[in-house]
Amino acid sequence: MAKVLTSKEENYAQWYNDLVLKSGLAENSAVRGCMVIKPYGYAIWEKMKDELDRMFKETGHENAYFPLFIPKSFFSREAQHVEGFAKECAVVTHYRLKTDEENGGLMVDPDAKLEEELIVRPTSETIIWNTYKNWVQSYRDLPILINQWANVVRWEMRTRLFLRTTEFLWQEGHTAHATSKEAEEETIQMANIYAEFSEKFLGIPVVLGNKTESEKFAGAVETLTIEQLMQDGKALQGGTSHFLGQNFAKAFDVQFTNKEGKLDHVWATSWGMTTRMIGALIMAHSDNNGLVLPPMVAPIQVVIVPIYRGNDQFPAIAEVANRIKDQLKALGISVKFDDRDTQKPGWKFAEYELKGVPVRLALGPRDIENENVELARRDTLEKKVLPQEGIAEYIKSLLDEMQENIYKKALDFRSENTHRVDTWDELLDVLENKGGFALAHWDGTIESENKIKDTKATIRCIPLDGEEEDGRCIVSGKPSRKRVIIAKAY
RNA sequence: CGGGGUAUGGCGCAGCCCGGUAGCGCGCGUCGUUCGGGACGACGAGGUCGUGGGUUCAAAUCCCGCUACCCCGACCA
Numbered sequence: 001m002a003k004v005l006t007s008k009e010e011n012y013a014q015w016y017n018d019l020v021l022k023s024g025l026a027e028n029s030a031v032r033g034c035m036v037i038k039p040y041g042y043a044i045w046e047k048m049k050d051e052l053d054r055m056f057k058e059t060g061h062e063n064a065y066f067p068l069f070i071p072k073s074f075f076s077r078e079a080q081h082v083e084g085f086a087k088e089c090a091v092v093t094h095y096r097l098k099t100d101e102e103n104g105g106l107m108v109d110p111d112a113k114l115e116e117e118l119i120v121r122p123t124s125e126t127i128i129w130n131t132y133k134n135w136v137q138s139y140r141d142l143p144i145l146i147n148q149w150a151n152v153v154r155w156e157m158r159t160r161l162f163l164r165t166t167e168f169l170w171q172e173g174h175t176a177h178a179t180s181k182e183a184e185e186e187t188i189q190m191a192n193i194y195a196e197f198s199e200k201f202l203g204i205p206v207v208l209g210n211k212t213e214s215e216k217f218a219g220a221v222e223t224l225t226i227e228q229l230m231q232d233g234k235a236l237q238g239g240t241s242h243f244l245g246q247n248f249a250k251a252f253d254v255q256f257t258n259k260e261g262k263l264d265h266v267w268a269t270s271w272g273m274t275t276r277m278i279g280a281l282i283m284a285h286s287d288n289n290g291l292v293l294p295p296m297v298a299p300i301q302v303v304i305v306p307i308y309r310g311n312d313q314f315p316a317i318a319e320v321a322n323r324i325k326d327q328l329k330a331l332g333i334s335v336k337f338d339d340r341d342t343q344k345p346g347w348k349f350a351e352y353e354l355k356g357v358p359v360r361l362a363l364g365p366r367d368i369e370n371e372n373v374e375l376a377r378r379d380t381l382e383k384k385v386l387p388q389e390g391i392a393e394y395i396k397s398l399l400d401e402m403q404e405n406i407y408k409k410a411l412d413f414r415s416e417n418t419h420r421v422d423t424w425d426e427l428l429d430v431l432e433n434k435g436g437f438a439l440a441h442w443d444g445t446i447e448s449e450n451k452i453k454d455t456k457a458t459i460r461c462i463p464l465d466g467e468e469e470d471g472r473c474i475v476s477g478k479p480s481r482k483r484v485i486i487a488k489a490y
Numbered sequence: 491c492g493g494g495g496u497a498u499g500g501c502g503c504a505g506c507c508c509g510g511u512a513g514c515g516c517g518c519g520u521c522g523u524u525c526g527g528g529a530c531g532a533c534g535a536g537g538u539c540g541u542g543g544g545u546u547c548a549a550a551u552c553c554c555g556c557u558a559c560c561c562c563g564a565c566c567a
Contacts, residue, residue, distance in 0.1 A: 004528080032559085087565070123567095157491090157565055164566065237567060276567050307526050346527040353527095364526055374526080490567090 004354070007288045012232040019282060020161045023291050023354050033159035033166030037275070040355065043299035044278055045169065049149065051201050051296075052171060052273065055193050061145045061173060066127050068151075069118035074126035077251040081125065084218020088155040090120040090166075120153040125219065125244070125270055128174045129252040136176060136256045136266055143186075144176040162279035163236075163490055170274035176266045178258060180245070183267035184222075187243040190271040191224035194239035202277065203294035203407040204228045204284045205414050206238060207437070207485055209461030212449055217270075221245035227460045227485060229414045230283040233435020235460045235487040238280055241271035279490075284410050291356025292379055294406045295399040302328055302335040302395060303357045307345045307364035314339075317363050320388065324361065324373070327392035333399065353378065358402055359395055379406055420483070424474050427486065431457050437487050441471035441480035448475035452486060460485040 004022050006014040020026055025041030037045065053063070069092060075082045096112035121127065132144060153167050173190060177183040191208055198204045206226035210216075216223035220242035228238045249255070249265035258264050285292040295301050304325060306317045321337045328335040336357075338348055345362065352360055362374040373391055376383040379402050386394065417436025421427045430438040442448055442459065449459055452475065466482045473480050 028559095152567095154566070156567095158561095158563095168567075170567080240567075272567075274567050305526095309525055341525095344525050344527095344529070346525080346529080348528085349526095350528045362526065366526075 004350075005288060005290065008231065015288070016279075016283060017161065019286060019290060019354075023356065025278065025282075025291075026161050028161070031166075033156065035161050035165050037169075040299065041278060044281070044293070044297055045275055047297050047299060048197075048201070048277060049171070052193075052197055053147075053149075055197060056147050056171075056173065059145075059189060059193065061147045061175075063148060064146045065148055065150070066124050066131065068121055070121050070124070070127045072117045072119055074130055075119060077126065078219045078247055080247070081219035081251075085122045085154075089122055090153045090155055092118040092120065121150070122152055122154045123270075123272070124148065124150070124152075124172055125174065125248055126252070129248040129254060129268070132174075132176055132266070133252050133254045136254055138256055139178045139258050141256065142176055142178045142266065143182065145173075145186075146175065147171055147173040160279075162282070163276055165275075168275050170272050172270060172272045175269045176249075176254070177269070178256065178264075178267070180267050183245075183269050184243050186269045187222065187224060187241050187271070190269065191226065191239075191241040194226050194241065194271070194273055197273075198226055198228065198238055198277075198280075199407060201294070201296050202281055202284070203296075203403060203410060204238070204280060205407065205411045207461060207463050208465070209463040209485065211240075211461060212459050212484075214446060214449060215458065217242045219244060219247055220270075221247065224464075225461050227437075227487075228280055228284065229410075229417060229437060229487075230280070230490070231413065232283070233417055233488070235437065235485070235489040236276075236280050236283070237460070237489065238277060239271070239273040242269060244268035244270060285406055286356065289350075289381070290354035292406065293356035293358060295358045295403050298356065298358050299334065300336045300352075300355075300357050301333050301399060302359045302361060303348075303352045304335065304337045304361045304363060305345055305348045305352075306337075306339055307362055313365055316368050317365075320368060320373075321361075321363050324388065324391060328395060331392055331396050333392075333396060349376075358399060361391075377402060379409075421474065422471070427452075427474055428455065431455055431486075431488065435488070437485050439483040440474045440486055441482070442484045442486075443473035443476050443478040443480055445476070445478075448473055451475045457486050457488045460487050460489060 005018045008015045023040065024038050026035045026037045029036045075085065093114055094108045094112045095114060096109040097106045098109040100107040135141060135144060149171050151167055151169050155166060156164050159165050175186050177186060195206045195208045198206045206228055208224065208226050211223040211225050217240060222243040224241045226238040228236045230236055246265040246267060248268050254266045255263050256266055281297065282291060285294070304321045306314065306321055308314050308317055318339060325335050325337050349360065356378060358378050360376045367373050371388050372385050373388050374383060374385050377398065418439060419430045419434060419436060420439045421430055427438050427440055430436065452459060462482065462484045468481050471480045471483065472478065
């Protein structure tokens with residue numbers, strides 16, 4: 001097969017980039033750091049979006065939409081928050097252009113300067129809490145359980161398709177509660193939803209845990225994260241859920257009268273997941289032939305490729321293909337019959353492998369004669385010839401099996417690449433030679449954490465389900481009760 | 491913002507040192523043969539060589555300026 005991708009072994013970053021471009025997910029645009037998400041990439045996003053949206057609604061959330069622009073003054077209300085985002089904001093200063101009489105073309109009209117600059121949202125806590133202020137008077141107005149699907153802009157120094165773009169798509173949930181306990185439960189519930197979504201839907205195992213003080217969201221009391229391991233041994237933060245305490249309620253003066261008739265500030269959470277998950281999907285499962293998509297996220301689950309010479313062979317093949325297609329559709333499976341005569345079968349095989357279509361059926365004169373069909377599965381690249389009879393039911397259970405197999409493979413990979421380390425030298429050995437997650441004891445101090453950061457790796461999280469044990473911090477030697485995950489990250 | 495690099499048909503590149511007819515692969519179009527793992531042949535279309543200036547009889551090539559993009563660091567979902 002002609003080589004269109006750089007291999008993972010040769011250059012992982014290049015492989016990733018080639019794959020995104022060649023499989024038609026996205027490409028760079030004329031705007032620095034901003035990508036064009038192409039139809040195939042967007043179809044994957046829509047699948048993710050539909051599933052998450054369903055999960056949110058099932059847990060009582062509603063969608064709403066807040067403005068793209070946020071007045072600059074809103075940002076300075078919460079001290080931690082402004083510090084976290086100030087360095088990466090796009091700012092609107094004018095509202096009009098005019099013809100440039102001297103140099104031709106257009107210029108910003110200096111007379112159209114805004115009284116107060118508008119920030120293109122990097123996240124919406126501020127505008128939302130400014131709005132919630134008007135919505136909440138009594139405990140009877142709570143909780144507010146809202147999610148928004150939106151684009152946000154963060155002016156990052158360096159960008160990479162899906163993994164870090166200046167503009168990206170995401171959902172952000174913002175909830176308001178009467179009690180701390182309720183808000184904390186919401187924080188955990190949403191983190192669990194992300195974990196379940198990642199594992200069951202995307203087939204990517206996660207470690208759910210707390211961020212350290214220095215890594216948590218700007219303005220949060222506590223940040224929960226799901227950490228995923230990519231095939232090159234680097235970690236990726238897959239989604240975060242924040243307990244915001246009363247920080248934003250205080251900053252935006254959101255108070256309510258509780259059951260006891262006393263005035264109190266509202267308790268808050270926020271949580272988000274982004275188009276970055278498409279990058280995670282690629283880096284968790286794909287191979288040197290292209291994408292490997294878990295069936296649940298695949299826009300096309302089955303493709304049927306006809307093989308024939310001369311137009312007289314085609315009608316009989318098309319008839320069988322359409323019959324199988326209808327049977328699959330009846331079982332809720334998305335299927336495409338690629339009857340284009342402009343591309344050859346070999347070309348199509350390679351193309352659908354590149355696009356990660358889970359199951360490929362080939363139908364040729366031989367199969368028509370024997371009432372068979374050739375089936376190839378993307379995850380293992382196995383091919384076999386099967387009877388046409390009952391093929392749809394076979395594929396339905398095969399798709400389930402593949403979903404499970406892809407997850408299992410990623411889980412095994414993570415197990416093989418998770419190392420318990422008890423000394424500083426062991427940590428360095430993992431970071432420099434092995435990659436993956438290092439499980440190590442840490443004393444909980446910022447000093448030790450900074451020492452770890454000098455290695456370019458960071459504490460990814462303090463796992464929620466980590467077992468209690470006696471240990472000593474690998475930096476300071478002080479006692480510790482729990483291991484944390486240390487890894488280099490995207 | 492510090493360090494390095496690149497800019498030539500749609501894409502990837504060569505040509506530049508040593509100035510003199512702009513070339514290759516892929517892709518694209520037409521026709522024919524093909525079609526069970528990215529087919530082959532013939533013919534054809536497509537580039538004011540990033541941009542502004544300078545040197546020269548002559549500049550993709552030499553000199554000066556500018557711009558954009560890419561890679562490596564600091565920042566980050």
